Amino acid sequence: MQTKEEKKKIGITFKKYESKWFVEVLRKAELLEYSNVSGCYIFKPRLYFMWETIQNFFNEELKKEGVESAYFPLLIPETLLKKEKAHIHGFEPEVAWVTRAGNKELKEKLAIRPTSETIIYSVYAKWIRSWRDLPLRLNQWCNIVRWEFKNPIPLLRSREFLWQEGHSCFASKEEAEKEIERIIEIYEKVYEEILAVPVIKGWKTEKEKFPGAIKTLTLEIFLPSGKAIQGCTAHNLGQNFSKAFEIKFRDREEKENYVWQTSWGLSTRSIGIAIMMHSDDKGLVVSPKIANPQIVIIPIFGSKEKEKVLKEAEKIKDKLKEFRVELDKREYTPGYKFHDWELKGAPLRIEIGPKDIKNRQVVIVRRDSGKKEEVKVKEINKKIKEILDDIHKSLYKKAKEFVEKNTVNVENFQELIEKIKEKKLIKTEWCGKEKCEDTIKNKTKAKIICIFSEKINGRCVCCNENASYAVYVARSY
């Protein structure tokens, strides 16, 4: 029987991908809360834990690369932000400006960093003198503000978010190009190995690339909603910024040259993507890699057996120290707890009652599939390790199969319109002209999310002229 309190706390009321489903999952799974500032959200502990997990993984990867972390100021003077023309043109509409401090008007207004190229490169210009100072490769973990005027979506499109941004300088264009490829591979690992999310790799069109870059590599994710979303990007900045900021070095022949630069970022959006990918009508589903707890133990007993069952449950918890385990001793019914932890996305539930104790076993239930299994206590650690691994793999596989099943090759515009309506991910060809890119966008409400190949012999899906690129087209967030 449900108590009053239990009844109040009902589950997910929207179906997956109904418009309010995602926000309901985030809030009812107690991951995220709204703040008094529209578009700025609160990361509750189990959500922040996911970000820390990504940070730890990524820091390890950076260590192997030899990239160190640093910290640069939050506030950027207006003149500095405006030094690279394409850059400020891209970011100006969404910059938050500090104009006052205490009771005083500032002489020059200060931007809250929408990204840190300008503040970082103004300093790189002082640090770099000769080829001996190269490569210079730094990373920073920080908060970012972009004052989006579109409808904000928690994690996916928020006005403040957390990210890492890497900024490297090299002596040659080739090194810069290699860097962004290597970084994109690390990002791919974050998505696949930590978040269980398959990605689509490519690069952005001229129109969609980062303001100030010569090339932007991207990972795009195709979600079960039939929409794609940009997962993270790595930019080859060429010499655009080094020329604007006078970052020059003397090479081994004492010849002065501008450095070649890259910048690359992965944000808390990645977690939003993983949650949107895997969660369901019952609530949160995520990989055990980022879930906290990974396992919840729910004791089941009549009034006489309480002490005995709780004691055994504590023993099981102790035995499982290698995992993140929570023993739910709250005074609710088991049924309520099952439901509550489905909502909160604990990947595994362990049920233990008097009969299980007698049989020296527990019952294990998977959040992803609902599959139930009796496991002997003596085998429990080995078995759980296997199941958690399998949950990660299954989530990835299911998502990957969805993408593959919903990817279609399209050769003419009429078909493109139809397939977009059917919420498909389109593989097609494009001449490379902005006019055709715009036509696709205007006529289908979808866009070229990335280019994935240059070697094309067919015809542009839009103008029917010779194609230059193979591209993915989809609706996108």
Add this chain to the structure above:
Amino acid sequence: MQTKEEKKKIGITFKKYESKWFVEVLRKAELLEYSNVSGCYIFKPRLYFMWETIQNFFNEELKKEGVESAYFPLLIPETLLKKEKAHIHGFEPEVAWVTRAGNKELKEKLAIRPTSETIIYSVYAKWIRSWRDLPLRLNQWCNIVRWEFKNPIPLLRSREFLWQEGHSCFASKEEAEKEIERIIEIYEKVYEEILAVPVIKGWKTEKEKFPGAIKTLTLEIFLPSGKAIQGCTAHNLGQNFSKAFEIKFRDREEKENYVWQTSWGLSTRSIGIAIMMHSDDKGLVVSPKIANPQIVIIPIFGSKEKEKVLKEAEKIKDKLKEFRVELDKREYTPGYKFHDWELKGAPLRIEIGPKDIKNRQVVIVRRDSGKKEEVKVKEINKKIKEILDDIHKSLYKKAKEFVEKNTVNVENFQELIEKIKEKKLIKTEWCGKEKCEDTIKNKTKAKIICIFSEKINGRCVCCNENASYAVYVARSY
């Protein structure tokens, strides 16, 4: 012989505690850089590493306490910041305000958090309903902006800094009181076990306590400059904020009551304090716990022996994997490298040359004492572990002895004036009246840095009436 490049890069030119010495150490040790915004500084990798070390240690301690991390927004609406009167009164003069976004004037201006009580407690009010929701204890790592108009000093008084802030709610005043005592103990560990800095424990006077608190515990550090500095604080907020923000709970008897709160913070200032405490006329000195690298290997060879010595140096480096080691292969003279790593504060230097290889030994030189020692290669790991431990202890001991030697008991005002002139740390007694506190400040330029005891039978150093408190008085940053 020094090359041109070497000569340019001269060492520390100021004596310890001359006014520009601290900044020179920070910059020449390549820890910190100025930015284009006055009072905002750049943390270079070896400085940021120190902060990460503190974060890791503190996170482990919080885990034991059961405190989890979360993240709350950077921007606070003006109305929210103004809800607790003492609080806004204390912070208003130094708040940086966002008034514009893109090309639009905001309807309500937004403060960049000078501390997060108001934004966090507006949400706690929604989360807390009953005694079951208590205690609520969260921590966040973030950046803070306080637009100081006094002369900024890197790390010690900067306009942006990094910190952690903890925010707890309890059902009783006693629990809140215990919390701040426990947290101050953890902070003491950070200073003593990580930074090798001895602290003075006490609580703030009514005038100096946190705006909105009923009591502020503090750790103060007395530096060899003869000035004290606040190291970190933990506040018992009583019910001041819970009343302003309506954070109420029903207790076990269904009676409604306001929660009792605490907040507590430790910032990057702590690193500045450690650097100022231990560094010297040759450059940076810090505990091996936060130094990166801890050990630098400098190979010494004539042109014929280069290959052999470098090979052996690499072997030593591999052997020392449990430490943070750097092998300096740069094409500079050994003398230049010795000097450079003294400047940068590597706690240990290993010299290895042909004679050492023959004798299966290396020469180890301590940064703190300059002491030189020959160590057999087969004993090197054990020996280095001992030396690094001893460096930490020696730094702590030296600082502790300095404080003890310079602490004096004072019973009358004339003596107080004299001892402050002699740059002493004063132990004395005080009646508790603000008038006397002000007189001390005005006449000596020193202040009551903290109260350390209530049970006093003597007389106030200022007015000669009955004393209520034993206090420390010193000049301070």
